[in-house]
Amino acid sequence: MSSSSSSAGAAAAAAMLASSADSLSSRSLLLPSRLPFQQQQQQQQHSPGLLVRRGAGSAAVRCGLRELRERIDSVKNTQKITEAMKLVAAAKVRRAQEAVVSGRPFSETLVEVLYNINEQLQSEDVDVPLTRVRPVRKVALVVVTGDRGLCGGFNNYIIKKAESRMGELSALGIAYTLISVGKKGNSYFQRRPYIPVDRFLEVGSLPTARDDVFALFVSEEVDKVELLYTKFVSLVKADPVIHTLLPLSPKGEICDINGVCVDAAEDELFRLTTREGRLTVERETVRTPTPAFSPILQFEQDPVQILDALLPLYLNSQILRALQESLASELAARMSAMSNASDNAVELRRSLSIVYNRERQAKITGEILEIVAGANALT
Amino acid sequence: MTLNLCVLTPNRIIWDSEVKEIILSTNSGQIGVLPNHAPIATAVDIGLLRIRLNDQWLTVALMGGFARIGNNEITILGNDAEMSTDIDPQEAQQALEIAEANLSRAEGKRQVIEANLALRRARTRVEAANAISY
Structure with a gap:
């Protein structure tokens, strides 16, 4: 990635971050007790979100650091579930096979x-x-x-x-x-x-x-x-x-x-x-x-x-x-459906982590800029 | 001479080993089978199958099927079968009462056919559960 585009991206991300952090903090202050519920809602909305995001590319993810973290966690959980279901289905296929053999x-x-x-x-x-x-x-x-x-x-x-x-x-x-x-x-x-x-x-x-x-x-x-x-x-x-x-x-x-x-x-x-x-x-x-x-x-x-x-x-x-x-x-x-779902979850988690890291980087850059600007103003 | 008995159902093998003697309820009445029996093929009714192992008699509830005897090999193909030791007498008795009630309520040819079959199965299970092994 070239330095010019990364700095432009960082600026845009910093602006976005400021607004989203604002809204997020005010929300959580007003309704601290509703947070778990919101989390659940987000989890449920993930699957349609996934399709939209994948169509538009990873730039379409627009949310704060905390939300991103929550999304990554929820994708991680979903991935665990789908993987477990896949294994269970595989074991049951074996059992179904045995049932056929015992009826032979x-x-x-x-x-x-x-x-x-x-x-x-x-x-x-x-x-x-x-x-x-x-x-x-x-x-x-x-x-x-x-x-x-x-x-x-x-x-x-x-x-x-x-x-x-x-x-x-x-x-x-x-x-x-x-x-x-x-x-x-x-x-x-x-x-x-x-x-x-x-x-x-x-x-x-x-x-x-x-x-x-x-x-x-x-x-x-x-x-x-x-x-x-x-x-x-x-x-x-x-x-x-x-x-x-x-x-x-x-x-x-x-x-x-x-x-x-x-x-x-x-x-x-x-x-x-x-x-x-x-x-x-x-x-x-x-x-x-x-x-x-x-x-x-x-x-x-x-x-x-x-x-x-x-x-x-x-x-x-x-x-x-x-x-x-x-x-x-x-x-x-079920086995193949769950295996597809796990693959999707891995991919989603990867792209979400990239966005998360990029935003974190942007936030740090923004803070350094502020400090440097403040130091400059003092001298 | 030894006599081998094999009781098969679609799901599993109920019995596959040597026996001394069996008593089988066929469509034309009960028959006893001892070693060196003449080869026959017979339809098996819903009823009890009694197996003698040395001096012990075991009972199996057999839900109809088919048996082939020959060459000291008995093969019984059953719709379903249960060892008497696997049947809970109380549960079987309750199932019998339910089956009786269903038969008295049955209307039309089809329901009567179904209820009669269910009743006979339930009765066999009760008989098997109550059979004493002597």
Whole structure:
């Protein structure tokens, strides 16, 4: 920095300082008790201030030394919080991963058994309520959101997806009802009474969700159940997807309904032979080995009854997986949002410290000038 | 010969070790399984699963599912399962009363289906909690 510009800046800063110091001291004298409150207000105003300031450059910060110090402190505090939240989210992603892994033996065995039984039952004409394809008049949408905010656009994306799906369905003239899972989705849909919502559920209420879906479909109140959730692709990528939950397709084939295309383009139907891998940065798909049953295996009941017992289990594991994936995506989204926030806080703190140091320097320069001027006047 | 039992639920593994004998509530009644049982596949009802370890009987509340027996391996896939020792009898009793009240209030096909299922689950939990291990 050249000396001329710094002296000009110092003069301007000194003038500003005088006025701001005046106002500040008078305020604090008049209302000493209100200071903590003001501090709080300032903290809350920081985020919009941050955007403005960054657009205009660091020269846009116009406040006194004390205010600057307070701002630096509050940014420091915010940074600590966001960093802590980031670490917590990272630890929870690990736990979500473990939950998926611990559910693996179940789903592996289930896929193996289902595959085998399907092989054996292929010749027979089996009719199971959960696989019955009916003409679609009403669709239930299960929308899985998160319980908490501060995770970037995670909740918004899935709600947008749900809104667009509802638009598509009403354009096709199909009625719909919603089952909202997660506090964020609940509060969104509660604010919009024109959206028909069958039930509001919390994340982690798997049995309720399953019973609800099951009862809706079996009692023929709805003819199709779709699951909207966020698919965990990697720690930085998650896609909102639509998944047909019911009717189940026992052979993993695509069921077409009366020529009416209710399935969205990205709709994924079940494929019983493949199963999602665990949550790592890369998504692996494992094909479960399906050794043949011993040929002398007997069915204790009718094949229909066996399938009747197996398919709800399958439904269960599908819903659980969706909830787990959604949770993992939410945590990953929070992790990256908090990491961005920490980066911003570091940057903001740095530029605020520069301004603070510059003003302090200017104040000292001003004082020296005054002393020198006074000494000069005396001689 | 040893008999291995594996009870799996979507969340976790409830049981995975050697047993002497089990009694399983299937859709067509209770069956006892001893080592060298014939290979069968069966649907499992909401009910009790009793496990014999040497001379001790343990009880598990099993919320329906599927079982495969063969080659001295029993695999039970359950919607949900709870060891009787993990159930609080008083809490289970209260849940049963709530479930009964819900059933009497239920209207329409769907609510009756739901309430009936909930009642059966609650009853099984109470039975499991009160079962004496002898």
